[in-house]
Amino acid sequence: MRVVKEYDERRNEIIQTAINLFIEKGYDACSVNDILKAVGIAKGTFYYYFKSKEDVLDAGVEQLSETVFTRVKEIAKDKQSSPVDRMIKIMMAIRLDDKSADILIEEMHKVNNALLHQKTLVSILNMLTPVFADIVEEGNKSGIFNCPYPEQCMQILLSSALTLLDDGIFNFDREKEKLIFQALFFTTEKILGVSNNEISSKLAAIYEVGGGEAL
Template identity: 40%
Template structure:
């Protein structure tokens, strides 16, 4: 007997199962039938919530981004941390370059939908920029940052990072990508008025991540 569940609960279950399949079996190798079998639901139930497998991937990415933004908010609200400490924890410790995030990003590219990727980048920029801008304002009060455009700087830096380092528009080699990360860290230091080397962890993380692949 099938169990009747609330609309939001069933939809969340479909997203969770799809997320597991896409990051383990791969997007291209996963089918709607795989999701149906894992949840023991009818095809009509699936299409009640999602128009296609691609639409589920969209929801999986949205869920992941929401989790990243929520984690950043928690760190930003830690009153005992300095601005530099907050940025380090958000950009280095909880950033997108982790094993799961990397797998999900690779599978998202397999969808082959430029509009989906563009929406993903826009969601990251619009969601994270205000949080990071508040941290920059804290840094200005602490005397460690110096910029007249906290929000705009973070929007530009995040957009550049998403497009140059995470996007699929360029076929950078590993060495080229590392060089872009170094340059972006340098630009961030200049834009936020901090000493050279303060954001070295941005490219050190990129280099360390690529060495593990």
């Protein structure tokens, strides 16, 4: 008997199955027919939900972004933590280190996915900027920060970080990458008007780039 599933359930099933196949076979080697066979659906059903294999990849990236955003919002609303600690926790939360994320990021870095890559970076920037800006404004009010342009300064800081630390744009060696991290920590404190090295010392410990030690 034919199984009828709700729209969102079927769509998510296709996305998750496709991502698993991209991981197993590689994106280029995976065809729409492979996805159809694995899900157990007809071609017409697939194209009812997605325009192409690339469209499924796009949807996977969108889901990944939503997952990160959910984490970020949960951290941002935790008023028991200081603004500094929340900013650091958010930076940790947006680090993507699981296998499916690696596959999606690798695909975005390919030349034929340049537009998707660009759109994803813009989406992440637009997602994170207001969250960081709200925390900065809170820190301004409590006297922890002294940043006159929270939203604009966070746009500048995040766009720099997202671009410089993106292996698909720049591919620094480990020593240069360490210096980039240190410079970003230094810049973060200057932008926020913090002078006690609280941010840079905590971030350096997390990212293992402090104290002159190699990564």
